[in-house]
Amino acid sequence: MAKVLDWIKAHYDRAVLIAAATVLFISAIAIWWNVIQFGNRLVSPQQPRAKTASQPAVAVELDHAADQLENSAQWKGSTRSGLFVPERHFIGPDGLPATLQSTQVHPPVPNEWFEKYGLHIEDPDVLDEDPDKDGFTNLEEWQGGTDPSNPSSHPDYLTKLHLVSATEEPFRYVFSSRSGNRFGINTIDESEPTQFLKVGDVIRGTEFKIVKFTEKQARNRYGINADVSELLLEHQQSHIQVTLVKREVATSPQSVATFVYTWGGRREFEVRKDQEFSLKPNEQIKYKVVEVQPDKAVIVNTQQPDAPIEIGFAAP
Numbered sequence: 001m002a003k004v005l006d007w008i009k010a011h012y013d014r015a016v017l018i019a020a021a022t023v024l025f026i027s028a029i030a031i032w033w034n035v036i037q038f039g040n041r042l043v044s045p046q047q048p049r050a051k052t053a054s055q056p057a058v059a060v061e062l063d064h065a066a067d068q069l070e071n072s073a074q075w076k077g078s079t080r081s082g083l084f085v086p087e088r089h090f091i092g093p094d095g096l097p098a099t100l101q102s103t104q105v106h107p108p109v110p111n112e113w114f115e116k117y118g119l120h121i122e123d124p125d126v127l128d129e130d131p132d133k134d135g136f137t138n139l140e141e142w143q144g145g146t147d148p149s150n151p152s153s154h155p156d157y158l159t160k161l162h163l164v165s166a167t168e169e170p171f172r173y174v175f176s177s178r179s180g181n182r183f184g185i186n187t188i189d190e191s192e193p194t195q196f197l198k199v200g201d202v203i204r205g206t207e208f209k210i211v212k213f214t215e216k217q218a219r220n221r222y223g224i225n226a227d228v229s230e231l232l233l234e235h236q237q238s239h240i241q242v243t244l245v246k247r248e249v250a251t252s253p254q255s256v257a258t259f260v261y262t263w264g265g266r267r268e269f270e271v272r273k274d275q276e277f278s279l280k281p282n283e284q285i286k287y288k289v290v291e292v293q294p295d296k297a298v299i300v301n302t303q304q305p306d307a308p309i310e311i312g313f314a315a316p
Contacts (some may be wrong), residue, residue, distance in 0.1 A: 113142055135160075172206075199212065208235055212230050216228045272289065298311075
């Protein structure tokens with residue numbers, strides 16, 4: 001120890017330099033260590049955020065606001081009222097302002113009917129539209145009491161059948177009398193002598209043969225039983241049949257009804273009395289013209305001959 005002190009005294013300047021260098025070295029080590037510890041404290045709190053990868057709260061709010069701007073909310077409702085007004089307003093088919101409460105938009109159809117089936121009442125052509133593609137317009141569905149949104153619910157196809165023209169011709173001969181198995185046949189103007197014929201005979205001047213006699217009685221308007229027996233005639237070439245009721249003028253098979261059928265397009269065709277025809281899409285059903293008058297034609301479904309159906313002209 002004494003030697004050390006002697007050396008220090010002998011070399012004082014060098015000893016001070018060594019001491020100062022030692023202090024500086026120790027201080028440098030301390031500073032380096034503190035820097036490392038401080039860096040660790042800064043890095044450690046950020047590690048959990050890196051694991052969750054969640055956005056800062058401010059960024060989330062900004063993204064949410066941007067989404068709302070790009071996809072703005074739409075006001076929807078099934079009632080007549082709007083969002084900021086007590087009644088929905090729009091321009092009607094006549095070009096004037098209208099509301100569902102104050103205006104019948106498409107008379108005679110009530111506004112409630114359009115709302116019930118979700119139809120576009122603001123559309124000026126809505127009555128002519130066919131949303132369920134069944135061949136019937138909204139107006140025809142309303143008239144028939146059917147559902148315009150259901151293709152299996154629609155009016156009868158016969159509602160698409162109308163009369164275009166009718167040519168009524170009386171049959172020239174009348175069944176006037178009967179004696180046993182012979183029948184008196186006269187012209188309706190009595191311009192020719194009476195023909196006395198039996199079943200199987202052909203009426204002179206025609207190609208109609210008597211094929212059947214049916215004896216019938218019916219009460220007349222006075223409550224008295226009247227003879228309404230029938231003779232069934234058949235044309236030998238065309239096989240068209242005519243029924244002659246005793247003392248009544250029959251309609252000639254030459255009478256023609258011209259029809260127009262508008263389902264699936266427009267088709268106009270002629271049908272003679274006692275002739276059969278069919279209609280799409282149910283072509284298996286056969287109809288027969290049983291009577292032609294100037295203002296209508298009477299047809300029957302051949303499977304339901306006792307249920308006559310009157311076909312008139314289309315409404316203007």
